Amino acid sequence: MSHSEHHTERNSLAYSIEKSVEVYAQKCYQCGKCTAGCPVAEEMDLPPSMVMRLLQTEDPVNDEKILRSHSIWLCVTCEMCLSRCPMEIDIPSMMDFLRQKSRSQKLVNKKARNIIAFHKSFLNSIRFTGRLYELGLILDYKRQSLNMTQDISLAPKMISRGKLHFFPTMIKGTSQIARIFKKTGN
């Protein structure tokens, strides 16, 4: 059955993926090339081909399983799955959508805490200065993840190689950047 003949359940996760990122889970015929090529599949609770299969069931229990998975946060957006998919299913775009949905529905997997803390620290840095301030990012990440000792030996080695600045560079358009964050709901 092609996706055009299939009528996706209106309240399913598959339906919201179709509507927002135009990815049709029903196109997947489970060849498994995405999982075979995925660099982080072995770390995942649900490898990409399994996410596709669960979406096809349009079962609310499975939908929640996906949104609660560790996988969606482990995905590094290397785009290998899309590049090898015979049906050209845009799994990376779908993963972006699933991550945002997982957060808005407060279903984020606990194991993904540090990954999200890192992303938040990264965006915080841009929000205030316009550019990434690497030292600020590391310090803010430590505060958010409570991971104080990690990479402690890296900073002095970066400083001695001139690779870490003590102070951020503020761009002129910082207020414009702040408005961009605000208008996009951050």
Place this chain on the structure above:
Amino acid sequence: MKFGIYPGCSLTGSARDYNESVFALARAFDLEFNQIPDWNCCGATAAHNLNKDLSLALPARILALAEKNGLDEIIVPCAACYSRLVVTQHELKKDPELKNRISEVIEMDYRGTSKILNVIEWIDKYIIPKLEGKISKPFKYKVACYYGCLLVRPNKILNYDRAEDPQTLDIVMSKIGADPIDYPYKTECCGAGLSISRTDIVSKLSGRIIEDAEHRGADAIIVACPMCHSNLDMRRPDINKYWETKFRIPVIFVTQAIGLAIGLSPESVGLKRHFVDVTIS
């Protein structure tokens, strides 16, 4: 035509070596860069993981600034920034409604007219034609050309090199005297943005890329992405710990290799800033 550059954040900090080599090459080949005035971060992985509109608005501001300043062509040395800018241009082109919304968010006109070049396209277009007679020290080494992810994927959008076993970097390296080896890890992921939050995964994935290059007898891994470089070079102590071994192979930016081949000093192309000693020169 005015020629723009978007360095991106890492080139001003952790990838300062890459920046030095790009600018050293530009000087050596009389190419003038105009930095996009007041550029901001592209948002990288963090933005597209957490907020789609933000991940489009940040690159759109950069492209709008380039347009406003008449920069028709911009070189983006960072493969990750390159991917974000090209993907944004693509998304906004296919959806005029989205384009208008993002234009409103950034409070700037956005047309999407800039031509975006990655570092190898820039080298192909502006350096290779002028290379003859410039090579004083052919780079006679066996090299593993590591493209990583974002230089070649998403391939339907970037429309650059082929997705499996790409060749462009190999061809550039052979033109400066190198011997590129067959290398199946060319486009495998190094772990990318998980470097800080999941160093264990990065150590595993980057270790495989390094192990295979060493196993095949390469003298160096050649890269064109600051994120790949920091994972393969700066993360080497973590990689060696994870793999319980001591990988020694250096990781060199393509621009540094070209610099050495035309007789620039290792210092001037940033080679002294690496974590893994670069013994070849």
